[in-house]
Amino acid sequence: xxxxxxxxxxxxxxxxxxxxxxxxxxxxxxxxxxxxxxxxxxxxxxxxxxxxxxxxxxxxxxxxxxxxxxxxxxxxxxxxxxxxxxxxxxxxxxxxxxxxxxxxxxxxxxxxxxxxxxxxxxxxxxxxxxxxxxxxxxxxxxxxxxxxxxxxxxxxxxxxxxxxxxxxxxxxxxxxxxxxx
Amino acid sequence: xxxxxxxxxxxxxxxxxxxxxxxxxxxxxxxxxxxxxxxxxxxxxxxxxxxxxxxxxxxxxxxxxxxxxxxxxxxxxxxxxxxxxxxxxxxxxxxxxxxxxxxxxxxxxxxxxxxxxxxxxxxxxxxxxxxxxxxxxxxxxxxxxxxxxxxxxxxxxxxxxxxxxxxxxxxxxxxxxxxxxxxxxxxxxxxxxxxxxxxxxxxxxxxxxxxx
Numbered sequence: 001x002x003x004x005x006x007x008x009x010x011x012x013x014x015x016x017x018x019x020x021x022x023x024x025x026x027x028x029x030x031x032x033x034x035x036x037x038x039x040x041x042x043x044x045x046x047x048x049x050x051x052x053x054x055x056x057x058x059x060x061x062x063x064x065x066x067x068x069x070x071x072x073x074x075x076x077x078x079x080x081x082x083x084x085x086x087x088x089x090x091x092x093x094x095x096x097x098x099x100x101x102x103x104x105x106x107x108x109x110x111x112x113x114x115x116x117x118x119x120x121x122x123x124x125x126x127x128x129x130x131x132x133x134x135x136x137x138x139x140x141x142x143x144x145x146x147x148x149x150x151x152x153x154x155x156x157x158x159x160x161x162x163x164x165x166x167x168x169x170x171x172x173x174x175x176x177x178x179x180x181x
Numbered sequence: 182x183x184x185x186x187x188x189x190x191x192x193x194x195x196x197x198x199x200x201x202x203x204x205x206x207x208x209x210x211x212x213x214x215x216x217x218x219x220x221x222x223x224x225x226x227x228x229x230x231x232x233x234x235x236x237x238x239x240x241x242x243x244x245x246x247x248x249x250x251x252x253x254x255x256x257x258x259x260x261x262x263x264x265x266x267x268x269x270x271x272x273x274x275x276x277x278x279x280x281x282x283x284x285x286x287x288x289x290x291x292x293x294x295x296x297x298x299x300x301x302x303x304x305x306x307x308x309x310x311x312x313x314x315x316x317x318x319x320x321x322x323x324x325x326x327x328x329x330x331x332x333x334x335x336x337x338x339x340x341x342x343x344x345x346x347x348x349x350x351x352x353x354x355x356x357x358x359x360x361x362x363x364x365x366x367x368x369x370x371x372x373x374x375x376x377x378x379x380x381x382x383x384x385x386x387x388x389x390x391x392x393x
Contacts, residue, residue: 034199037199038199038201085202085204085213086201086202086203086204087199087201087202088202101219102219105216105219136216139213139215139216140213140215141204141213141215141216143216170212170213170216170219171210171211171212171220171221175211176211
């Protein structure tokens with residue numbers, strides 16, 4: 001989704017009012033309870049929270065010119081990969097096998113067989129339409145951030161088609177331009 | 182959540198137990214070190230990986246050692262084979278070594294080596310009127326900084342005039358009105374992280390290392 005991304009894609013950057021800031025904070029706290037203790041450090045109440053609006057109804061939440069979260073069309077907020085690397089345990093993890101890594105790294109969505117094959121791992125509790133971290137077989141750090149299209153049980157049973165949408169992956173536009181705001 | 186009492190060790194009470202993980206990112210491909218093999222140019226990452234993250238790619242260490250052993254045996258052979266014309270062989274082996282080093286040094290068309298690539302930023306204070314002075318910044322272009330951009334930012338930051346001026350042929354410099362020499366150092370390193378603090382020099386009858 002961030003395949004092509006640069007500062008030209010950003011249509012507007014606004015500092016948000018305190019009420020909006022509180023809402024964003026609340027929805028992030030709900031979505032990622034694991035982040036609560038450090039939420040005050042990441043999204044301080046007093047610090048100016050900037051939302052950058054980009055093409056395709058994409059909003060980026062910036063603190064100190066560093067993007068921390070993004071969301072599409074008022075969907076759930078998802079952390080950027082850099083943030084996820086720092087706090088790996090805030091999201092549920094799904095693992096893909098080794099052969100899928102290079103496809104995911106060029107932006108491909110994650111197909112069910114990649115998750116159900118021997119190299120992959122599925123967390124059975126994961127429902128559809130949730131943000132998840134995509135890990136790679138044999139690697140310690142997250143490879144991408146995805147949005148599940150099917151629940152883990154469906155993925156296992158049906159085993160065909162797109163399982164998880166690839167929202168943000170290593171070395172995509174957002175990863176490369178994370179300082180250019 | 183249990184309240185942080187006075188007996189808690191400082192680290193726990195600060196973050197309530199969650200500490201961010203520091204990730205080793207490869208400077209070449211900007212990916213976490215273990216993903217370098219999927220990066221755009223694994224060959225370039227290899228030398229850095231061998232030094233900083235050998236445990237991730239143990240095969241690399243073996244390969245590097247093997248290559249070195251091959252090179253050394255080649256040199257020995259070439260020196261041994263033409264031992265009759267020993268001088269010629271030794272010099273060719275030596276030139277072989279130095280030419281591999283020279284690959285890294287830039288070569289101007291014509292064969293001369295471009296020596297004067299001092300990656301330095303020089304900051305100088307010039308007195309204009311008795312109490313007014315100008316801070317001159319030279320050498321930012323060597324770090325890939327666009328001078329017109331830089332002068333605008335400098336002017337905005339210090340709320341003074343800043344302009345790009347042509348020094349004695351070729352070298353352009355930025356003039357910032359007022360005495361901002363010390364503040365400039367911080368600003369440069371913050372806005373352009375490519376510029377290391379050690380590369381900035383003040384001129385005080387000779388050169389001085391910065392960061393005060």
